[in-house]
Amino acid sequence: MKERLSEELLAMRVVKDLQPGDYCNLGLGTPQLCASYMPESVKVHTENGAIGYGPLLSCANPEMVDPDLMDAGGKYFSPAPGMSLFDILTSFAIIRSGRLTTILGGLQVSVKGDLAIHTLSEADEYPQIGGAMDLAWGAKRVLITMSHNTKRGAPKILKELSLPVSARGCVDTIFTDLAVIKVTPQGLLLQEYAPGWTISEIQALTGAPLSVADNVREIEF
Amino acid sequence: MESKIYTPAEAMADIQDGAHIAAHIWGLAGTPLYLLRALIERGVKDLTLYCSTFLPTSLKLTEMGFSSPVDLLPQLQKLVSPFVGSRAFGNFGGDFLDQRVRNGELEIEATTHGVLASRLHAGATSLGGFYSPIGTGTIIERGKEKRIIDGQEYLLEKPIRPDVGLIKADRADRLGNLVYRGTGRGINPLIAMASRLTIVEVFEIVEVGELDPETVITPGIYVDRIVKIPEADINSKKQRRETVRRLFKENQNSEGKN
Numbered sequence: 001m002k003e004r005l006s007e008e009l010l011a012m013r014v015v016k017d018l019q020p021g022d023y024c025n026l027g028l029g030t031p032q033l034c035a036s037y038m039p040e041s042v043k044v045h046t047e048n049g050a051i052g053y054g055p056l057l058s059c060a061n062p063e064m065v066d067p068d069l070m071d072a073g074g075k076y077f078s079p080a081p082g083m084s085l086f087d088i089l090t091s092f093a094i095i096r097s098g099r100l101t102t103i104l105g106g107l108q109v110s111v112k113g114d115l116a117i118h119t120l121s122e123a124d125e126y127p128q129i130g131g132a133m134d135l136a137w138g139a140k141r142v143l144i145t146m147s148h149n150t151k152r153g154a155p156k157i158l159k160e161l162s163l164p165v166s167a168r169g170c171v172d173t174i175f176t177d178l179a180v181i182k183v184t185p186q187g188l189l190l191q192e193y194a195p196g197w198t199i200s201e202i203q204a205l206t207g208a209p210l211s212v213a214d215n216v217r218e219i220e221f
Numbered sequence: 222m223e224s225k226i227y228t229p230a231e232a233m234a235d236i237q238d239g240a241h242i243a244a245h246i247w248g249l250a251g252t253p254l255y256l257l258r259a260l261i262e263r264g265v266k267d268l269t270l271y272c273s274t275f276l277p278t279s280l281k282l283t284e285m286g287f288s289s290p291v292d293l294l295p296q297l298q299k300l301v302s303p304f305v306g307s308r309a310f311g312n313f314g315g316d317f318l319d320q321r322v323r324n325g326e327l328e329i330e331a332t333t334h335g336v337l338a339s340r341l342h343a344g345a346t347s348l349g350g351f352y353s354p355i356g357t358g359t360i361i362e363r364g365k366e367k368r369i370i371d372g373q374e375y376l377l378e379k380p381i382r383p384d385v386g387l388i389k390a391d392r393a394d395r396l397g398n399l400v401y402r403g404t405g406r407g408i409n410p411l412i413a414m415a416s417r418l419t420i421v422e423v424f425e426i427v428e429v430g431e432l433d434p435e436t437v438i439t440p441g442i443y444v445d446r447i448v449k450i451p452e453a454d455i456n457s458k459k460q461r462r463e464t465v466r467r468l469f470k471e472n473q474n475s476e477g478k479n
Binding site: 046047048049050057059062063065066067068069070071072074076085086087088089091092095096126127128129130131132133134137164165166167168 | 247248249250251273274302303304305306318322329331332333334335336338339341342354355356357358359360361391402403404405406407408409410411438461462465466467469470472
């Protein structure tokens with residue numbers, strides 16, 4: 001079996017896509033790992049009302065924990081120079097302003113950039129939308145991190161979503177454990193592939209046709 | 222002027238069955254757990270609850286004496302929240318929520334954090350509703366009027382005017398002017414503005430003139446009742462901080478998954 005990228009490598013690759021001066025929101029799951037690789041020139045936003053906070057705290061320094069400095073995922077963070085704090089109306093005005101780059105986990109992405117991030121099809125599932133619909137709708141760019149396939153091997157990049165849609169036509173680029181794929185008006189463009197994998201192998205694991213960028217290359221970290 | 226300072230029981234005394242209640246619930250920061258405990262003790266039924274998240278407080282924290290918002294579950298008729306935990310309802314058993322929903326005892330309405338904040342703001346500013354672009358073509362458009370304005374699709378969202386808002390702030394003066402701290406601000410200022418009756422829990426009540434007016438986020442005109450958390454309570458500033466730090470040392474960096 002060939003190796004797929006670890007979540008850490010995936011996080012490192014996504015962060016490379018950010019520009020100095022970017023403001024960025026990190027969703028739950030792999031996107032949260034991006035925080036560890038974030039350059040100082042990128043400011044992180046959290047839905048519950050802060051921008052530009054410092055690193056998450058580790059068990060080594062419990063005396064620094066402040067119960068009033070918590071991110072949207074319930075993690076305690078350190079304050080940092082330049083941090084700002086605000087209420088949730090302001091936070092979601094920021095989210096919908098087109099100023100944030102949003103990194104979200106995904107369950108499925110379609111050729112048109114439609115995103116499924118919630119499972120809601122079962123009668124016994126409850127809404128766990130959180131801020132994801134707002135984040136996907138209003139961002140400057142939506143970057144999706146996800147495994148290329150489900151645990152059972154089914155493709156998560158599809159012609160049409162089979163799960164309920166969370167936001168239509170919102171995805172800019174998909175970062176999977178096999179490839180970097182840009183969503184364009186002409187369809188999906190394979191830009192980078194994981195070390196050791198061929199383009200035809202990746203196409204076979206994808207549920208929609210990929211065109212290949214002229215400068216397609218191996219993913220670097 | 223009548224005092225706005227109440228005990229928790231006094232503050233809850235006139236809340237009736239069927240009341241619509243809004244509360245910031247998001248981890249420990251800004252969540253009025255001291256007031257939620259009093260609401261649970263008051264025992265009113267058939268409530269509609271608007272809240273940011275609906276998740277249990279972690280088991281370790283409840284063992285230390287913190288209340289858990291999900292303990293309100295038997296008292297609810299309707300829940301409106303962007304984020305409802307489904308499986309982690311410790312005290313009730315895994316399928317408690319499922320059973321209540323299936324039996325029609327509890328209605329759950331999906332929304333998003335941004336839409337909830339805008340709906341409270343619409344309530345606060347007496348709007349009849351507003352057209353929102355979020356969630357078109359998704360499950361949250363169910364039952365809502367759809368309208369195209371300048372080529373963009375929108376959903377009609379209705380304002381929220383809760384009967385009672387339960388909020389938390391860092392400090393209040395005797396007039397009810399409020400200062401928040403960190404991410405504890407959250408949706409609390411919006412709940413204060415939208416609610417017909419606003420009850421706040423604070424760590425400290427100071428004399429009039431002691432708060433810098435430039436730092437007041439919620440003006441006292443919105444605050445009807447102020448409840449001070451006693452120093453001896455686990456929810457007090459000192460005890461809460463020490464408990465969280467002690468548990469943090471033992472566990473990883475998380476107080477409860479949101």
